Amino acid sequence: MQLEYLLFDFSDEESGNGSFDAMASVASVSAHHVAAMNAEVQAVLAWSAAAFGVAAALDDGGEWDYELNQSEDGLLTTLTLTLSGTPAFCKAFSAAFPNS
Secondary structure, eight states: OOOSSOOOEEEEOTTSOEEEEEEEEEETTOHHHHHHHHHHHHHHHHHHHHHHOSOOOGGGTOSEEEEEEEEEOSSEEEEEEEEEEOHHHHHHHHHHSTTO
């Protein structure tokens, strides 16, 4: 899947798990772009759930988890998304979203 709004940075941990961090901003007055950015986030989360089940804390045995925050300052709508996962999740995510 080609992503237009989210550009992820990957970080790996000594435990073998990893995380993907992305931030995206669009003009708040552009309802189309805000909706498209949110749809892209939902598509990434839907892929993750379909491929690895329900999000759950890695410390509790989950394969993947996420944190999503969105804010609006009147001019921009900005969101941050962090996906954390096991080595299997990270490998599959990188394959599914190769330009991320």
